[in-house]
Amino acid sequence: MNNAFAGQVLTLARRSVVRTARQPANVIFPLIFPLLLLAVNAGGLDAATRLPGFPTNSFVAFALAIPFIQGALFATMNAGTDLARDIQTGFLNRLALTPMRGVALLAGQLGGIVTMAVIQSLVYLSVGLAVGVRLESGPVGALVLIALAVLISIGFGALGAFAALRTGSGEAVQSLFPVFFVFLFLSSMAMPRNLIEIDWFRAVATANPVSYLIEAIRSLIIVGWDGQALALGFGFAVAITVVAVVLASLALRTRLGRS
């Protein structure tokens, strides 16, 4: 039974990866766009490193955490849209007629997202190192960073799957993108929280879980080993993942019409 389940997950994960790979725009855009934004922001905001209290003298190093979150967002949107298309085309209904376990579908879908997340993380990290960023936490920190990025991708991916399963509409999944982007922009993405001058903005950034995801990744790059930042980052990533997977599982159960 376990072998059969693993086989189902692997088959669906492979399908998810192959389908993504066959749409170059879905691979290239999530890789290139965050790097372009990194280049723009790092160039334009380099002067901000002269502010008293800024934690590093390299804005590229400071901002390198952002592509990991943006890449997860893009991959999630694409994966969620693909799942919605499966619903719209009736693929999911046909799957429901097979002995496949519902949870295998979700796990397979998330398996595809994990593959994309690993590839993206390696690319972002390589680009960062190539432009002179030094990882203060060393090689082990790189592994922890990739693990956190993968966990974040699973959490966001499960949210995308939840939206797809709940609505069955690719457009509805795409409409989530601006919402995610709002969370990203209203975080400590471009400025450390203690240097955000506007009170309400700092309060929103402090209440925003995305700030802690970014700060955990950032700590591995510019600080080294910051237990508090890592605990908060992993804590929020796990919480988002658990909530999103539960929601997606419930939506899948409803969608497949099984009790």
Next chain:
Amino acid sequence: MKALAVARGVAWRTLHNVFTNPSLLIPSLVFPLFFFVAFAGGLSQVAKVPGFDFPLGYTAFQFVFVLLQSAAFGGVFTGFGIARDFETGFARRLLLAAPNRTGIVLGYAGAALVRWFVTAAVLTIVALLVGMKVGGDGVDLLGLYTLALLLNIAAVLWAAGVAMRLRTMQAGPVMQMPVFLVLFFAPVYVPLSLLQGWIHGLATVNPLTRVLEAGRGFLAGSPTEVGVAFAVALGLAALFSLWALRGLRSAEAAG
């Protein structure tokens, strides 16, 4: 006369689609506000960087960029609508029915303008409500909004040219990415003098930098590089007029 009648019809239909469809209207209103809040709110400390010399503060500094960005993206969003019209077959029927096809391009451009006027009005009101300082007089502000208007026209003509050549919604990134890059390779966050390295070189030769700096000068009441900025904006509008009209011919030839 025929061109104007066609333009009026196309513009009315495009505006009706936008203003009766929240999924089209809301992003074009909310995104500029959101960028304004994120940049002016989150990055206000940047005004304390040594050498930052814009006299009205960071909110006004960012307002000009977001105003110009909203103008450019208002044009691009209208281009998405043109691509959708081609994908659904509506544009083909429009080409058959229109007694003067140049009016089609004029209509889309007119719709983009009206759409941007609404966005600009909302953005300006919000900026003033949050305490943005204005140093320029009426003539200066007219200069700022005219520059943005020209940018809106140039952007919609660029996007129309792409949409009429590729005739698919998948052309969206082709319309959007160059505009995005040109905008963000200007001095978005700090004045040009504070940029360093490759971004300084790019921003120096980027024609949008002149428009942005002139816009900030207008808002501050100390106009700068006005002639060059208007020459750039008018030049872009003229260049992309040809691009859009050639695109129209391409769509006609494709049948």
